[in-house]
Amino acid sequence: MEKIPHKAGFVNIIGKPNAGKSTLMNALMGEKLAITTSKAQTTRHRIMGIWSGEDFQIVYSDTPGILENPSYELHRRMMEFVNVSLEDADIVLFVTDIFEKQDQADIIKRLKNLEVPIFLLLNKVDLAKPEQIAEKIEEWKKEVEFAEIVPVSALKNHNVSLLFDLVMKYLPEHEAYFPKDEMTDKSERFFAAEMLREKIFQYLKQEVPYSCEVQIESFKDEPNILRIGAVILVERDTQRAIVLGEKGSMIKKIGTEARLEMEKFFGKKVFLQQFVKVVPDWRNQKRRLEEWGYGGS
Ligand SMILES: Nc1nc2c(ncn2[C@@H]2O[C@H](COP(=O)(O)OP(=O)(O)OP(=O)(O)O)[C@@H](O)[C@H]2O)c(=O)[nH]1
Numbered sequence: 001m002e003k004i005p006h007k008a009g010f011v012n013i014i015g016k017p018n019a020g021k022s023t024l025m026n027a028l029m030g031e032k033l034a035i036t037t038s039k040a041q042t043t044r045h046r047i048m049g050i051w052s053g054e055d056f057q058i059v060y061s062d063t064p065g066i067l068e069n070p071s072y073e074l075h076r077r078m079m080e081f082v083n084v085s086l087e088d089a090d091i092v093l094f095v096t097d098i099f100e101k102q103d104q105a106d107i108i109k110r111l112k113n114l115e116v117p118i119f120l121l122l123n124k125v126d127l128a129k130p131e132q133i134a135e136k137i138e139e140w141k142k143e144v145e146f147a148e149i150v151p152v153s154a155l156k157n158h159n160v161s162l163l164f165d166l167v168m169k170y171l172p173e174h175e176a177y178f179p180k181d182e183m184t185d186k187s188e189r190f191f192a193a194e195m196l197r198e199k200i201f202q203y204l205k206q207e208v209p210y211s212c213e214v215q216i217e218s219f220k221d222e223p224n225i226l227r228i229g230a231v232i233l234v235e236r237d238t239q240r241a242i243v244l245g246e247k248g249s250m251i252k253k254i255g256t257e258a259r260l261e262m263e264k265f266f267g268k269k270v271f272l273q274q275f276v277k278v279v280p281d282w283r284n285q286k287r288r289l290e291e292w293g294y295g296g297s
């Protein structure tokens with residue numbers, strides 16, 4: 001019997017902030033790996049979602065939304081994750097919100113320089129009329145040569161299995177890059193921190209979520225309980241007061257919701273301890289950013 005060649009590749013999801021990249025990766029994985037919120041710049045890292053079968057392995061990467069003018073060193077590090085993802089991709093999934101109004105000239109330029117197949121994924125079509133979809137497709141066709149154009153709704157799971165079939169069609173022949181039972185490149189600590197950051201993004205307003213970072217200081221997996229010690233870092237005392245809330249009400253709410261998410265994700269009871277610490281201007285501190293997983297150079 002002839003052996004079926006093994007296929008594997010990096011399928012990297014890029015686009016502007018808030019386009020729905022993380023929601024799409026979660027839909028493709030059938031698992032909530034990446035946090036999603038209605039605020040822009042939720043994702044700060046490259047997060048891999050690995051989907052393996054007997055004769056294939058798709059390594060999806062969710063990436064931060066592309067910012068035209070990075071204002072902080074943190075932003076520059078986030079954009080570095082995007083740059084690397086554009087370089088090592090076998091297939092690029094370019095996600096754009098069908099209603100996105102912002103100028104995408106910078107992205108178009110970058111897409112034109114790519115030599116790998118690019119899919120245009122027009123997301124949030126659950127909110128659009130069919131004629132709006134057709135119109136957008138025509139607009140985009142004039143700008144870039146796409147291998148495939150797929151209207152999707154990451155949130156409602158519309159056309160997600162079709163997208164998977166199309167990815168399989170373009171996946172190159174290659175051996176697996178990761179052990180077949182691995183689902184991601186990130187640690188349990190990373191996901192715990194992200195779950196807490198998601199609640200911070202959901203409940204806090206204006207600049208506060210952007211000034212927050214979460215680090216997991218301790219993670220003890222005991223037989224019946226997972227004991228997690230998290231530190232929320234903010235830039236100013238006033239922000240610390242906001243995160244804590246009146247008589248500690250805000251941190252309690254955030255913590256309770258994050259703990260419930262963690263219990264679902266880890267399938268275990270979680271005891272979550274939280275501290276809030278002020279680190280002035282952490283978004284521009286190179287050494288600290290490196291320590292916290294925002295790459296080098
Ligand atoms: N109606 C609708 N909303 C969607 C869809 N996909 C994503 N959203 C919403 O759009 C918002 C942003 O989604 P994310 O997945 O966090 O977007 P992102 O591109 O990862 O954003 P950044 O990480 O900030 O770059 C969230 O409120 C999602 O619920 C969709 O198909 N339909």
Ligand SMILES: [Mg+2]
Binds near residue numbers: 023034043064065
């Ligand atoms: Mg995201």
